[in-house]
Amino acid sequence: MKFKEKNFDKKNVSDAVQKVSAYVPGEQPKGGGWIKLNTNELPYPPSPKAVSAVKLELGSGEKLRLYPDPSSFELRSAIAKFFGLKPENVLAGNGSDDVLNLAVRAFSDKARKIASFDPCYTLYPVLAKIQGSEIVHIPIGKDFKLDIPALLKSGANILFFTNPNAPTGFGFDEKTVAEILEKFDGLVLVDEAYAPFAKYSAAKFVGKYPNLIVSGTLSKGWGLAGMRVGWALGSPAVISTLDKVRDSYNLDRLAQAAGAAAISDKKYHAKVVSAVLRERKKAESFFDKLGWQHPKSSSNFLLVEPKTPCGKSGPKQAGELFEFLKSKKVLVRYFPNSPEINSKIRITIGTPEQMAALEKRVLEWIEKRTRECKCGSLNKQKTKGAKS
Secondary structure (H helix, E strand, O other), rough: OOOOOOOOOOHHOOHHHOOOOOOOOOOOOOOOOOOOOOOOOOOOOOOHHHHHHHHHHHOOOHHHHOOOOOHHHHHHHHHHHOOOHHHHHHHEEEEEHHHHHHHHHOOEEEEEEEEEEEOOHHHHHHHHHHOOOEEEHHHHHHHOOOOOHHHHHHEEEEEEEEEOOOOOOOOOOOHHHHHHHHHHHEEEEEEEOOOHOOOOOOHHHOOOOOOOEEEEEOOOOOOOOOOOOOOOOOOOOHHHHHHOOOOOOOOOOHHHHHHHHHHHHHHHHHHHHHHHHHHHHHHOOOOHHOOEEEEEOOOOOOEEEEEEEOOOOHHHHHHHHHHHHHOOEOOEEOOOOOOOOOOOOEEOOOHHHHHHHHHHHHHHHHHHHHHHHHHHHHHHHHHHHHHO
């Protein structure tokens, strides 16, 4: 019997998904020799205890035929201990992106809007569209002033509040977080992917504010981006609601073992975070001397506005520097389609060796542009002389 071939028909795709442009993560280059400063990974390996835990869990491989603990209880307990909470205050996720997706599923729909302060993590609008939810974008003002009255008028059921902010790196203080939690009627998800490099965590507010969700990840401050381990912190009622929409086995057994060991090794965590902070301070000084503007960072990256020796800055110059660095196998992040930041490049803080290599290439680009500026000036003088 011969079957008639059928082509895929878009009419079978939900209306919401048809309107979605997928989130585009940072480039993962092929081959060796790259200095990778584009996706905010920790430049150091995870705790040796995490590596040992994975090897122990793997053993002969016999355990891999069995499902993992669906509740990730040991991991949740380790996360709870780190933040001074109880296991019932914690949900373990397949990276913090999983937690964001669960929050959208649980707390938004066509009748329940989402709000965000912009610029923000570009995954938020994608998740909102998939859910068929409206997202209200509230621009962050000059000097990083938040328009809280606009938030209160937004009609949103949940706020996604990236703190420290991505992609700027700016960190909002405790007073601002508390003010939002007290005034906003809906849920407030404080996305703390970069909190390991900031001065505090909103986890301290979990017992005080029942409308708070704090999301976090082991990708940035613990060196486990490849294992995909994240969490939500909140009241037992919030956590049990998120649990309802979670995939049954959302974390594999190796990730659970690695995550519990990594977050329990506070000494190693403090050591690598301190190393990143030292390099961040040195990088800020380097760009300050160049006269390149960047927000004060509370994260493991800088958002820098390149400037030519002629004093020019903008999307053209940022794009040219991005391509120049890439040609030298130094990969940073550029957002050409984001008007708020397309005159800037985002640089992950790397090891001292990686940052020295980056600075060397930046100075090469400046030298190249210096010659161009001089040639341009000479050409103008010749033209002027010819006319006279």
